[in-house]
Amino acid sequence: MAVKDRDRFSTATRLRLLGEQTAARVYRSQTRRQARRSRLTGRAALLALVLCSLIVALAYPMRQYVSQRAEIADMERRQEQARQRVEQLRDLKARWQDDAYAQQQIRQRLHYVMPGETGYIVIDPDAVEQSRTNRATAARPWYTGIWDGIDRSDALEKPGR
Secondary structure, eight states: OOHHHHHHHHHHHHHHHHHEEEHHHHHHHHHHHHHHHHHHHHHHHHHHHHHHHHHHHHHHHHHHHHHHHHHHHHHHHHHHHHHEEEEEHHHHHHTTTTHHHHHHHHHHOOOOTTTTOOOOOOHHHHHHHHHOOOTTTTOHHHHHHHHHHHHHHHHHHHOOO
């Protein structure tokens, strides 16, 4: 027994036992760390899955929201343009209700003259150039074209009678 006791307390034996104990502790701590890592990895995977699900679930409503906001902005822009157009038309209506403006426009557009006035039509030099290329319609007031059209239409109806 003395050899066994001595062997039991020998440095080599103690170092071997100490190494085995240390190895067992390291193995146990590694196992715990791996268990913790695997739990964290599982948690991280679950968190990633939840986040991806939320992103997928919110993608379509967000796209709809953004497109509707753009549509609303477009409609507001069109509404503002329509509002401005209404204002312009109101201004024009107010001008036309003024007799002096209406008389001015009638004289200018229809070439009317007041009794006792002499009417003159000034021919634009560009219109003269056009008359050389197209003599049928050059430098004539717009209303003569209407009468020409009525005369042509009347001439077409007469032979068929």
